[in-house]
Amino acid sequence: MNSFLIIGSGFMGHSLALALKEKNEKFLISAIEISKNHRDLLSNSKIYENVYRSYEDVDKNIDVVLLCTPPLTTSEIYENICKKFAKSLLITDICSTKSFLKDKVFPDNYVSSHPICGSEKNGPAEAKVDLYKKNTCILIGEKNQSFKICVxxxxxxxxxxxxxxxEEHDQIYCHSSHLPHIIGRAFFNYLESKKIPEEFLGNSSREMIRIGSSNKELWNQIFNGNKENLKISINEFQEYLNKVKNKL
Structure with missing residues (x-):
């Protein structure tokens, strides 16, 4: 693998480009980005060989295609991307929920990924070269040559x-990731209603606010994509809250 195409060069996508380039400066990395401001930033970064507005503008062979777009966008463009880059060695996404893949047939070169890292920050200007380092990555797909390339x-x-x-992925990360963000958002809204001055917030409150104020549009898509598991998880967590309350 030598050439990479990152579709959606926001915080996660641009961090990925920085990390790949740090590992091998000879890697040829291109990006697709809708935002003109982001495209200008990427073009000036000296990381990318090409910066496109649409995948339809790509006119060369690409070894590895990385879908770094939100779940709804990934679901919408999935089939077109698979057709456009059918000759690529690997196509992978980095979505936090995998329900959009439930009724889809993976082409041989498709593997779904979920690197367990991120931030409440967004946009390429906030990207971190070491974002992925020493973190966990979940892979979903058939164990073929493309799977090996993904690994x-x-x-x-x-x-x-x-x-x-x-299915196992969405169940596990419902409990360990999606539920904490639901709780964080509920706490954020609760605290806002109390109108407590920022000077009086404890460190635990600040951390909950950090989680609860993460990109709402993105997290709404994640919540909706895993809503059946989340409903069960919320009910179970509510039982534990009741147990704590009853012991007071």
Whole structure:
């Protein structure tokens, strides 16, 4: 693998480009970005060989295609991307929920990824070259040559690889990631209603606010994509809250 196309060069996508370029400056990295301001920033970064507005503008062969777009966007363009880059060695996404893949047939070169890293920040200007380093990455797909390429790519970025099904992924990360963000958002809204001055906030409140104020549009898509698991998880968590309340 030598050439990469990052579709959606926001915080996660641009961090990925920085990490790949740091590992091998000879990698040829291109990007697709709708935002003109972001395209200008990317073009001036000296990381990218080409910066496109649409995947339809790409006129060359690409070894690895990385979908770094939100779940709804990924679902909408999935089939067109698979057709456009059918000859690529690997196509992968980095979505936090995998329900959009439930009724889809993976082409041989498709592997779904979920690097477990991120931030409440967004946009390429906030990107971090070490974002992926020493974090976990979940892979979903058939164990073929493209799967091996996907493993090698994430391991190149010093990630720890685990394999599971899409259903298992959404169940696990409902509890360990999506529920905490639901709780954080509820706490954020609750605290806002109390109108407590910022000077009086404890560190635990600040951390909850940080989580609860993460990109709402993105997290709404994640919540809706995993809503059935989340409903169960919220009900179970409510039982634990009731137990704590009853012991007071």
């Amino acid at each position: 090698n790519m994430w391991q190149l970025l010093d990630m720890k690889i685990f394999e599971m099904s899409g």
